[in-house]
Amino acid sequence: MRKAILAGFNLSKHDAEFQQYIEECIQLAKANHIDVIDVMIQKGRSLDPKSVFRYGKLMELADRARELDVDCIIFYNELSIVQLERIQQECQCPVIDRTNLILDIFSSRSKTKIAKLQTEMARIKYSLPRILKQEYGVGNQRGGSANNRGAGESRLELVKRNIRFQLTDLKKQIQVLKKHQALQDQSRKHNPLKKIALVGYTNAGKSSLMNAILKKNQRSKEKMVFQKDMLFATLDTTVRNIQLGHHQEALLFDTVGFVSNLPHLLIEAFQSTLKAACDADVLIHVMDASNSQLELQREVTMETLRQIQADHIPIIHVYNKMDLVKDASLFDGLCISAIHQEGIDALLDQVSKILYPNEFDFECLIPYKELSILQFYRKVCRIVKLAEKEDGIQYHVSGSFQVVKGLYPYRCKEENIHQEYH
Numbered sequence: 349m350r351k352a353i354l355a356g357f358n359l360s361k362h363d364a365e366f367q368q369y370i371e372e373c374i375q376l377a378k379a380n381h382i383d384v385i386d387v388m389i390q391k392g393r394s395l396d397p398k399s400v401f402r403y404g405k406l407m408e409l410a411d412r413a414r415e416l417d418v419d420c421i422i423f424y425n426e427l428s429i430v431q432l433e434r435i436q437q438e439c440q441c442p443v444i445d446r447t448n449l450i451l452d453i454f455s456s457r458s459k460t461k462i463a464k465l466q467t468e469m470a471r472i473k474y475s476l477p478r479i480l481k482q483e484y485g486v487g488n489q490r491g492g493s494a495n496n497r498g499a500g501e502s503r504l505e506l507v508k509r510n511i512r513f514q515l516t517d518l519k520k521q522i523q524v525l526k527k528h529q530a531l532q533d534q535s536r537k538h539n540p541l542k543k544i545a546l547v548g549y550t551n552a553g554k555s556s557l558m559n560a561i562l563k564k565n566q567r568s569k570e571k572m573v574f575q576k577d578m579l580f581a582t583l584d585t586t587v588r589n590i591q592l593g594h595h596q597e598a599l600l601f602d603t604v605g606f607v608s609n610l611p612h613l614l615i616e617a618f619q620s621t622l623k624a625a626c627d628a629d630v631l632i633h634v635m636d637a638s639n640s641q642l643e644l645q646r647e648v649t650m651e652t653l654r655q656i657q658a659d660h661i662p663i664i665h666v667y668n669k670m671d672l673v674k675d676a677s678l679f680d681g682l683c684i685s686a687i688h689q690e691g692i693d694a695l696l697d698q699v700s701k702i703l704y705p706n707e708f709d710f711e712c713l714i715p716y717k718e719l720s721i722l723q724f725y726r727k728v729c730r731i732v733k734l735a736e737k738e739d740g741i742q743y744h745v746s747g748s749f750q751v752v753k754g755l756y757p758y759r760c761k762e763e764n765i766h767q768e769y770h
């Protein structure tokens with residue numbers, strides 16, 4: 349693991365809030381296999397336009413970097429090329445910023461072709477000023493031979509042209525994939541199955557909850573998704589078929605986690621992987637109840653949902669990791685533990701109620717000589733055989749109240765459909 353100092357200039361008024369961003373940045377570094385061994389913060393109304401930190405603090409940072417023999421310095425603030433070069437020069441140490449960290453995570457872990465291409469495009473755009481600045485240093489040297497099309501152009505022009513080609517090529521490839529994706533979305537739209545999307549801050553436990561639901565559904569291990577204590581463990585959407593209640597099938601989507609201040613260059617890549625969330629019939633907002641930054645994470649999630657125009661979709665707020673929380677009474681909502689499989693039934697019940705608001709289900713016993721009555725009901729509601737009894741067959745029925753009420757006289761004694769209805 350590489351070692352680093354994390355530096356940040358606090359322009360915001362609240363130290364506690366800034367501290368939370370710093371903690372998150374440490375986790376982002378960890379996800380990039382970088383161990384932050386020291387943190388240095390300067391606070392003020394405006395940062396130094398040339399070096400972010402003011403001179404005295406910058407020298408302190410340089411000394412500290414030397415003393416700790418770190419491999420790099422990470423800046424929380426997004427750096428301009430001028431700032432980056434100046435800090436690098438003064439500290440004699442490689443410097444990266446938070447945007448760089450997030451880009452590296454996306455680059456190394458995106459799996460789908462479109463996510464890879466979009467990340468590549470973001471990376472080129474991010475590096476563009478840096479490359480051009482480098483080239484400018486050797487600019488105006490003649491490049492290419494007389495036979496080349498580039499003959500007579502400055503090296504800088506050649507580099508610019510090359511990058512333009514790369515970007516156009518990437519854009520074309522992305523457009524083709526987007527068209528293909530649109531067709532898939534269209535066929536998914538025609539899929540009669542309801543869609544449920546797990547959304548929430550990164551590391552909240554979305555993938556663990558997906559696995560918990562799959563486990564409840566007794567799905568095989570191969571169907572399980574990747575879960576890990578690491579920011580952005582999931583970068584691409586995964587979809588699985590699940591059974592909600594008796595015979596209610598649905599599609600469950602696991603999505604990329606949200607993060608505060610997502611670099612603007614990555615927004616497009618991020619949004620296209622979040623398409624599943626925008627098309628869902630219901631969202632399950634997973635929160636890490638044990639996290640000290642819960643409120644901030646909740647706000648970021650709600651704001652991101654607004655940005656991707658998914659805030660009109662019915663949403664169930666779920667507090668996860670309750671096994672790590674001492675006082676559950678502090679949480680006013682559905683409390684679960686994905687890891688310990690607790691609260692999953694209650695959650696699926698709520699999902700069912702939202703997706704099928706007029707649905708009722710109960711168990712009934714149909715006497716053998718009256719079984720023909722089911723011929724009609726099989727066409728209009730869902731009927732699952734449970735057991736053969738002495739005096740008839742026991743079924744679980746579900747469907748809209750208007751339909752299933754005809755079977756109500758056959759209900760098993762402990763069932764009471766009217767109670768559910770009111």
Ligand SMILES: Nc1nc2c(ncn2[C@@H]2O[C@H](COP(=O)(O)OP(=O)(O)OP(=O)(O)O)[C@@H](O)[C@H]2O)c(=O)[nH]1
Binds near residue numbers: 575580668686
């Ligand atoms: N103690 C405890 N840990 C949990 C629970 N649910 C998830 N975790 C842990 O939280 C970490 C993150 O879980 P993930 O399911 O990967 O989280 P995620 O929301 O999918 O994260 P990203 O894919 O990065 O957005 C893992 O180490 C899980 O083991 C829980 O109920 N209790």
Ligand SMILES: [Mg+2]
Binds near residue numbers: 556575
């Ligand atoms: Mg995940």
